[in-house]
Amino acid sequence: MLSWRRRNTPRTRENGTSFTSLRSISSLRSGGALLTFPAGEVEPDPAVLPGALEALARWSPRSSFFLRCAPDTVVAPIVVRGVLSRRAQDNPLTLLRRKREDREMLGAMLQMVVRTVIPGAWPVRVRVDVPEPFAGRELAAGREAAAAAIRERVAGFLRLRARA
Numbered sequence: 001m002l003s004w005r006r007r008n009t010p011r012t013r014e015n016g017t018s019f020t021s022l023r024s025i026s027s028l029r030s031g032g033a034l035l036t037f038p039a040g041e042v043e044p045d046p047a048v049l050p051g052a053l054e055a056l057a058r059w060s061p062r063s064s065f066f067l068r069c070a071p072d073t074v075v076a077p078i079v080v081r082g083v084l085s086r087r088a089q090d091n092p093l094t095l096l097r098r099k100r101e102d103r104e105m106l107g108a109m110l111q112m113v114v115r116t117v118i119p120g121a122w123p124v125r126v127r128v129d130v131p132e133p134f135a136g137r138e139l140a141a142g143r144e145a146a147a148a149a150i151r152e153r154v155a156g157f158l159r160l161r162a163r164a
Contacts, residue, residue: 061144075133089104
């Protein structure tokens with residue numbers, strides 16, 4: 001029997017596991033990949049905005065659920081930086097917003113509009129880095145411990161990049 005949860009995610013009544021999660025676990029068990037966003041929101045670009053290290057504290061330990069169900073999974077944290085333009089973020093129009101998060105979002109929207117109208121304006125240098133991956137079995141022991149280990153590895157990576 002199905003019930004519907006927020007965002008219309010179908011759930012089974014027996015154990016509360018969504019069909020999407022079950023498909024994800026099946027994919028991981030057969031060697032597939034799964035991309036998750038542990039904070040559940042857009043995080044600060046570590047190359048442009050402050051707060052990237054602090055944002056790690058908002059990461060959910062939910063990923064450990066997949067590791068318990070598919071312990072042979074390899075976890076490869078990915079850090080994407082340099083997506084936002086410093087010129088867009090520092091644009092005086094962003095001061096129309098009071099909250100920092102709203103100013104950052106306005107800067108990102110301004111960047112998209114300007115780059116659409118003037119291709120090549122406000123160039124960015126996007127970097128995608130993969131810190132040392134984890135073997136899933138290393139992390140499957142505990143929900144909070146797994147999340148903390150991943151956060152610490154990414155934090156260490158960000159600290160090294162900040163010094164470079």
